[in-house]
Amino acid sequence: MTLLHKQEKGLILPDYLKLLHKCVSLRPMDDEISDENLMLGYCSGDADAFEVLYQRHKGPLYRFILRQCGQEFVEELYQDIWLKIINSRMSYQVKASFKTWLYHIARNRIIDHYRRQNLRPVDSDTDKLSSIRGAEHMQPDKQLETSKQHELLMFAIADLPRDQKEAFLLKEEAGLGVEEIAKTTGVTYEAAKSRLRYAFKKLRDQLEIIHEQR
Amino acid sequence: MNSDDEKISSLYQHADAPAPSRDLDDAILAASRNAVDRPTATRGPFSGAWPAAASIAAVIVITIIMVPILKQQEQQQALTQTTREKNSTPELTDESLQNAYSPAEMKKKTPGAPLPASEPAMLLEESHFADDQAMPVPTGASSRALRVPAAGVASPVAQEEMRLDSDSVDKERSRIQAADSAPFAILTPEMWEVKVSRLIEEGNIAEAKAETEKLKKRYPEHQINPSLLEKLKSNYE
Numbered sequence: 185m186t187l188l189h190k191q192e193k194g195l196i197l198p199d200y201l202k203l204l205h206k207c208v209s210l211r212p213m214d215d216e217i218s219d220e221n222l223m224l225g226y227c228s229g230d231a232d233a234f235e236v237l238y239q240r241h242k243g244p245l246y247r248f249i250l251r252q253c254g255q256e257f258v259e260e261l262y263q264d265i266w267l268k269i270i271n272s273r274m275s276y277q278v279k280a281s282f283k284t285w286l287y288h289i290a291r292n293r294i295i296d297h298y299r300r301q302n303l304r305p306v307d308s309d310t311d312k313l314s315s316i317r318g319a320e321h322m323q324p325d326k327q328l329e330t331s332k333q334h335e336l337l338m339f340a341i342a343d344l345p346r347d348q349k350e351a352f353l354l355k356e357e358a359g360l361g362v363e364e365i366a367k368t369t370g371v372t373y374e375a376a377k378s379r380l381r382y383a384f385k386k387l388r389d390q391l392e393i394i395h396e397q398r
Numbered sequence: 399m400n401s402d403d404e405k406i407s408s409l410y411q412h413a414d415a416p417a418p419s420r421d422l423d424d425a426i427l428a429a430s431r432n433a434v435d436r437p438t439a440t441r442g443p444f445s446g447a448w449p450a451a452a453s454i455a456a457v458i459v460i461t462i463i464m465v466p467i468l469k470q471q472e473q474q475q476a477l478t479q480t481t482r483e484k485n486s487t488p489e490l491t492d493e494s495l496q497n498a499y500s501p502a503e504m505k506k507k508t509p510g511a512p513l514p515a516s517e518p519a520m521l522l523e524e525s526h527f528a529d530d531q532a533m534p535v536p537t538g539a540s541s542r543a544l545r546v547p548a549a550g551v552a553s554p555v556a557q558e559e560m561r562l563d564s565d566s567v568d569k570e571r572s573r574i575q576a577a578d579s580a581p582f583a584i585l586t587p588e589m590w591e592v593k594v595s596r597l598i599e600e601g602n603i604a605e606a607k608a609e610t611e612k613l614k615k616r617y618p619e620h621q622i623n624p625s626l627l628e629k630l631k632s633n634y635e
Contacts, residue, residue, distance in 0.1 A: 229434050231430055231431045231435075235427055235430070238423070238426065238427060242418055242423065243415055243417045243418075247415060247417075259419075259422055262422065263422060263426060266426045266429075270430050330412075333409060334412070337409055337413060341410075356407060356410050356411070384406060388402050
């Protein structure tokens with residue numbers, strides 16, 4: 185609605201500015217509001233709160249799914265998970281952090297996807313990785329080194345065992361600590377820590393092999 | 399986490415970060431807004447499946463209540479019908495007559511007149527005499543004609559009225575028949591005196607004497623005309 189329309193409806197410009205200022209001053213900055221409060225706001229009917237929440241988590245969640253399920257299924261799963269969040273809003277309770285709840289739902293949906301597809305989490309990309317290693321060995325251009333490293337890292341992540349990959353992604357994408365990873369995946373703290381350690385070790389080994397090959 | 403792990407983390411964080419498409423974002427945000435706007439978010443007390451269950455329960459309860467009532471009504475109707483049929487063709491027995499002319503019934507009809515408990519009662523109303531004379535007793539044929547009107551001629555209302563008329567005629571006829579077959583004549587004291595006087599004039603003195611005794615017994619408080627008693631006494635002697 186334009187200012188002109190507001191003036192036609194009887195709101196003169198100073199009033200409109202006052203109202204705008206009031207709204208801005210009453211609502212704290214989006215970054216200050218916790219995920220849990222935003223979700224509670226959405227539960228009570230504030231659609232804008234959900235938008236803020238969505239903008240915060242859309243990228244990490246998307247990549248969390250993408251790295252595990254591949255490009256083919258990512259959009260379907262991503263949409264399903266958010267719809268699950270939307271439909272479960274009335275049963276939402278602040279027992280744990282919103283992030284833990286979100287990734288727990290995502291994890292369950294991914295597991296369900298594996299069961300339906302009767303697939304391994306992601307096909308092993310060992311062959312791809314080998315071919316990239318070969319290509320890297322032959323690549324003389326240093327400008328492409330960083331991007332190739334990224335690509336190698338992605339393939340190395342894809343080659344991780346499922347539990348380790350999940351733990352790694354929960355740490356790197358969702359920003360969860362070991363304890364939250366343990367809660368999300370339903371394992372003990374030690375198990376989560378172990379998975380994470382093995383994941384990093386494997387990635388490190390893969391990348392070192394590449395460096396050695398150079 | 400050692401420095402190598404940090405390097406891997408850093409490398410991962412600086413890698414390409416694919417994100418959902420704009421269309422996907424819009425679709426999810428639209429779904430979130432629709433969910434908030436939808437009335438199902440606040441379900442009212444009349445939403446859900448319970449109204450159907452409540453309706454079924456109400457029907458069952460009403461059925462359980464109504465069926466015995468309807469059965470009872472049917473029984474009552476059948477009983478009424480049977481009673482009407484019985485009334486239309488009365489069979490008078492000695493017992494029914496005794497009940498009809500019992501002292502209790504007499505007291506109800508004439509509370510002032512004392513009756514001896516041992517004697518059988520008799521009807522006291524004079525109008526019954528008049529009714530007996532005036533009331534035309536319908537013959538069997540006429541009664542049947544009243545009871546069974548020609549089919550298709552009278553309307554249902556008229557047929558009902560005719561049926562009620564025939565019922566009342568039948569009742570009256572049965573009452574008259576009962577009075578005729580009663581063991582005692584229905585006489586008032588005055589009429590009884592007239593009867594005694596007539597018997598004296600006819601020369602039936604003994605019978606007149608007997609009737610006078612009966613009159614005295616039935617109406618002990620009635621003062622018999624002294625001239626009649628004198629007349630009887632003189633003739634008897």
